[in-house]
Each structure stands twice: as C-alpha cells, then as structure tokens.
Amino acid sequence: MRSDDVADPAARRHHGNRHGRSEHARRAVLEAADDLLVEKGFAGVTIEAIASSAGVAKQTIYRWWSTKTDILLDAFLQDAAEDLAVPDHGEVGADLRDYLSSLTHFLTRSDAGAVLRALLGQAQHDPAFAAVLRARFLDEQHDRDRLVIERAVHRGQLPADLDVPAEVDQLVGPIYYRLLVTGDRIDEHFTDRLVAAFLQRAGRS
C-alpha cells in the first residue's frame, strides 16, 4: 500500500498525475511571488525568481499563468478573501468608521495591501490588465464598499434616494488618494472625518 503517502500527504512530492495540477506547486508559486514582492519590490518579482524560489520549473508557471501580474493577482485574491469583512453592528456611523479603519489597515499595513498597490500600479500601465483587475477584484470590492450604506438605507436609517455610488467614492476616494498619490498617513482621525462628512451630507439631503 501507500500508507506512507497517505499518512503525510502534504509532505510528499507531487511529480505529476493524470487528473489535475499540483496543489503544492500552486501554493509555492503564489507564496514565492508574494514574498518576493514584499522583500524585493515589484522589480524583484520575475518569473525566474519565482520559479527558483518556489522550487518549481518555469514551464510549470507558464502552464498555469500568463504573466507575473496574473500570479500576483491570484496570490492577492487568495490572501484578501478573509481580510475584508464588512461589519454590521446596526449603526451606520460605527459600521462605517469600523469599515474604513480596517480597510485602511488592510491597504497600508498588510502584505496583501502592498500587492494591491503593485497591481494598481500595473493597471496604470496596461489597460488590459486594468480590466482584469476590475473584473476579478475591484468590482467586488466596490460592492463591498457600498454594503454598509445600502444596509442602512434598507433599514431606513438613511434616505432612500441617496446616490450611493457617488457617496462611496467620496468616502473611500480620499483614502486611495492618500495611498496612491500623496503617500500621506491615513489615521483614524482622517477616516472618522470622512464618515462625519458623509453623515452630515446624508442627514441633510
């Protein structure tokens, strides 16, 4: 039998099989890409470096991904999945403050945030990739950004005729602006102020 293999399935080397790819290789590539970005910067992320530091053949990478940004996007999506929960305490102000604060933390402190910055940078150079990035992450994220407000509207805490997309842009726009353009620190004072301005607008409209 293969009791050894079965006993420790993670440890054993996977050298190919008939139906499907190596999970081991897939993970090693994504982790290597992630690590390289954080340690060496975007220029340090080369297919050769990924292959070599993942202990994987280049051809194995090319079999499953087309570009290095494709790899980084996969790595990012895997990491980002759990980190962007939308809070629901039932109170708009608190939820928004909470959400913007954790969004900020994600963007500026986590490795995944660094990867996203790199991907957004690449999107500026490559319209085709920009479209992919939107389709595979940004649109979904945009929905998430809307969620707190939409729930409040649903609960009757906010006016029904609120122009949600425009309001969301005014809430998160300044955060991305500081992240991508000015590089200024984004603290809770700043995000709280954004929420306050929103509530003021929404209360009056």
Next chain:
Amino acid sequence: MRSDDVADPAARRHHGNRHGRSEHARRAVLEAADDLLVEKGFAGVTIEAIASSAGVAKQTIYRWWSTKTDILLDAFLQDAAEDLAVPDHGEVGADLRDYLSSLTHFLTRSDAGAVLRALLGQAQHDPAFAAVLRARFLDEQHDRDRLVIERAVHRGQLPADLDVPAEVDQLVGPIYYRLLVTGDRIDEHFTDRLVAAFLQRAGRS
C-alpha cells in the same frame, strides 16, 4: 549660439560641439518619450526605442537621465506647466467648479494626463521614484489644489479655522480614485457635487 538649431533644427545634424549640451537632442528625447507613451503604452517606452525614434545615441540619454521614468517626468513637467492654471474669479464655488473641471480634463483627456497616470503607476512600484515624483510635481500640485480655498479663506469667504489639507483631499481624492482605481467616467455633475459637499461642510463648520 543656438540660432542654427532653432532656425532649422531638423536639417542640421548635431554631432557634438564644444559648448555644452545639445538642446536639439534634449527636445527630441522628451518628445519621443511622450509620443511613444501615447502611441505604444508604457511598455513601448524603452530607452532603445526613445533613442532610435529621437535619432539620438543611447549614451546621450544616459548622460542626462537615469531612467525612462526620469525622462517621462521631465517631458511631463514641460507639458504640464501651462495647463494647470488656477482660476480666480473671486467666488469660491465658481472657482472650485472651474478648477476641478479643468483638472479633470487635464487628467483624463490630455497626453500629459496619460503620462502622469503612467508615472503614478510607476510610483507604486518604486518608492524612490515616488519620492522624486512628489518632490518635483505632486507637492507643488498639492499647493495648487489648496490655492483656491486659501484665497477664499484670506478673503474671509471661508472660516479661518478650516482644515484645508483634509478638505482638499476630500475634493480631489474622489477624482483620482476614479482615475486610478475604478476607471469610472468623471463628469461635471460629479465634480460639481464634490464642490457642493465641500461648501456645505465649510458653511457649517
């Protein structure tokens, strides 16, 4: 003297001289870089391509610039200088609407705007370049963004204790957000709404 170069720059080949650098070469490089970016995209801007399409030797480029983004930044600064005038009609609302509208036009419609997007993209990949970009353009632009509001404060049209930097981020942040992240259209309706929200905040504070 440069009269020859200026009089008939195309005809006379400039193969070196004893009196400093060639203005002809400088211009040809900046224009070539600009054109290549617009026509072929950022990936099409290589030092070799610039040299070849400017009719200039690679070494001449390396003598005066270090990287291709350095060239693009020079090209951008030259183009951007005149295009970002700050209006002063004496009325904050009108001035801001005017300013944001022309800023938007600059960012989304002009070739220089395309170059800036590329430079901002590169800044996400390269912290050193991000610092240079801030020092040579963004800080100055940030000052310009503040100008309309500061003038109004000075005139007594806006409260003196206004947190100008934070307000500016809320005004232009959403614009850059759409430019760099969502790719959504930025029309006058959107910029006018930003101004309205600002006036509402400022009037109350």
Next chain:
Amino acid sequence: MRSDDVADPAARRHHGNRHGRSEHARRAVLEAADDLLVEKGFAGVTIEAIASSAGVAKQTIYRWWSTKTDILLDAFLQDAAEDLAVPDHGEVGADLRDYLSSLTHFLTRSDAGAVLRALLGQAQHDPAFAAVLRARFLDEQHDRDRLVIERAVHRGQLPADLDVPAEVDQLVGPIYYRLLVTGDRIDEHFTDRLVAAFLQRAGRS
C-alpha cells in the same frame, strides 16, 4: 532473442497485460522514429515527437529504450536484416561487383541507409554509442564484407595468405568515404574500379 516478440501477438490493440510488452507499441515506435528521421531529419527525431506520432506514452518508450539513437538502431537493424544479402555465384569478381553495388544502393538510396548515416554521425559524438553500434551492427557487417573474399580464398581462387581485413578496408573504405565525407556520387564505374584494383593486388601478391 526476439523471435517470440515477432512471432506471437497479432495486430490487435494492447492496453496492458500482466506478462509481456505490447508488440503494437513496439512497432509504432520504430516506424515513427524511422519516418521522423526521413521526413524531418535527425533533429526532428525527439522522444516527444516519436511518442506523439506513434500514439504512445513517453513512459512506454523509456521502459524499453534509453535514448533516441537506441530506438533508431533497433529500427535500423529490423530494416537492414534482409537487405544485405551476400551473393555467391562462385566467381569472386562478379560477386564483389554485385555486393559493392548493392551495398552502395543500400547506403545511398534506402531509408535504412539514411538511418545508418545518422547513427554513424551520432557515433562521432558519443564514444559509448559508437561501441554499441559496433557491437550490434558494424562488426557483423564487417564480417559480411569479408565473406565474399573468404569464400574465394576457401575455394582457392585467391591466395591463402591474403590480408583480408586490410583488403576489405580498401574495398569498402572509399565507398564510406564518399558517403560520409565528400558526398560524391558512388556509381558502378567507381565500385567496379575498386574491385578491379583489388583483383590486381590479389593476383600479384
């Protein structure tokens, strides 16, 4: 021996059995290798190409052969077996003229001859393969080359003290020389002249 293999299993598809290999796969591989050499040249003979055009798994090839030249050698030996009969009319001159003429035809006209050329080429690059080629074909062929003369010596038509190996090298050497080095045409006039020279030497010695 291989008589079993050749004898038994018929033309039906063979997808595995407990004892013994698939004759179908064996033949398909040898034919594919042969065809590829003739159609695409030596560089076109790759294990992957053989496997794919024989409809066989790579592993099946590696189970039975070690290198592509090993395959070509098997293919060659199978083809060559019948084509190199040694004539025996009882007259040395006629036999030799006949033999050299058919040897030349085999070397320059047949597909098997093309394969042998490739194998001899490989033997120049790889001493280990050169040894194998000698053991599995050239020594035997050398014996065949000797046969006509030895029979004549036996019959008393040629002197008993003839240095047969040296004479054989002078008979066939020029043929291989033209085949492998100069590429000159080898016609009957040339082979007849070789025989004439031999008879002259043998008559005198």
Next chain:
Amino acid sequence: MRSDDVADPAARRHHGNRHGRSEHARRAVLEAADDLLVEKGFAGVTIEAIASSAGVAKQTIYRWWSTKTDILLDAFLQDAAEDLAVPDHGEVGADLRDYLSSLTHFLTRSDAGAVLRALLGQAQHDPAFAAVLRARFLDEQHDRDRLVIERAVHRGQLPADLDVPAEVDQLVGPIYYRLLVTGDRIDEHFTDRLVAAFLQRAGRS
C-alpha cells in the same frame, strides 16, 4: 581602420567600439568551444557553456555565429591551417607515405582532429551544415590530398592519364573509414600498404 586592433589586440579589454568586433571575445569563444569539446565531448559544447567559460555574453556569440557547429568550424579552421602541410621531396612514394602518415596523426591524435570528427558527425545529421563544411574545408582538403599526385604527374613520374580523384579516394578513403566507422587503429603499416597498392596500380595503368 583596424590597425590599432591588429597592433595590440591581446592586451586591452575591449568592451565595444564603433567599427568592428572584439578580437578578445572572438578568441575566447573559439578557445572555449575547442576546450569544451575535448574535455566534455560534443554534448558538453553548449552555447551557454561556451559563453560562461569564455566570459562572454550569449548575445555576443549569436551576433557572430549562428550555431555551435559554426563556432567549432571556425575554431577548427583556425587550428587546422598550419597542421596540414603537403611534403615535397621529389619522390612520390616517400611524399605519399609522409603525407598519409601526418594526415593520420592529425586526424587521430590532435585536438583539431577530434573537432573534425565532431563536425563530420554533425554533417551526417544536417545536410545544410554538410554543404558548409565542404565549402569551407573539405573541398580545400581534397585539393591538398590531390597535390602530391598531381605534382608527380607533372614531373612525369606518373602517367598523365591517371584518374586522380578516384585514386585519391582509394588512398584516403580507407583512413577515414577506419576513423569514422570501424575505429580500428591506423598505423604506418596500413598507410604504407595503401601507398604500395597505389604505386602498383599507377605503375601498370
């Protein structure tokens, strides 16, 4: 033009110039190819290995040569130039014995001979290269092979109607045959016997 290079080619490092290639790089490549063939065999001669052991960039190799056999041919021609002098003592027999003996030594003992074997091997795999090899070496060598006999014919020592090409093939053919096919030792006894057979034929014809 190149007088500088020719004057002092060895000493200075040459990292590029406007008109013409680096003699230093050229020599390093040819020597590296030669050494690799002798030390590691034909399979050990790879462009990467040559580049690395010559301290040269791959692109520099590809700029001037197309294939590894092209490099080996250049290396061979440079080495072979001086080693194949044709003797002229005024006596056919002595000259031929001398010539065949030194030819044999060149083919079987020298590094250049090993390279030639490899090139002849490659020629069996690649008709295009075979043509190049003939044009750049074999034809010339064939002329050299004829020279001793032609001089003797000219001196009246041999019949004027001698079929020189066919005679040459009978003289050198057996040597190449042993070199390329049988691998048998080629000693002076063998080459002297070839000469003796030739003289016998020529004397009678």
Next chain:
DNA sequence: CAATAACCGAGACGGTACGTCTCGTCTTACG
C-alpha cells in the same frame, strides 16, 4: 471467477538549454 500484477496512454513535474530581447556600460571617430 475475482484478485492481482504488469503494461498501457496521458500528462504534470523539476530541469537544462535554447534563441531573443532590453538593459546600462564602454569604446571609437567625428565635428
């Protein structure tokens, strides 16, 4: 007449070398 064992096609794997591309440096010759 099931269980087993050897062989089959398929194809993913870690690798090596390929030939191409661009980089940034260096040397030369000209004006």
Next chain:
DNA sequence: CGTAAGACGAGACGTACCGTCTCGGTTATTG
C-alpha cells in the same frame, strides 16, 4: 567634449524537450 554608432557583459524572457513520476484503465494469469 558632446555627439552618433554600435559592440559588449548581464540576465530575464518564453519555448522545446528532457527524463521521472503518478494516475486511472485494461487485460492475462493466478489463486
């Protein structure tokens, strides 16, 4: 001394095969 030209060392690119390995299926012999 700045220029145009362009060869150079370096190294990443994406591709082609290499030889190894696993997988699931097929069949003949065995228990």
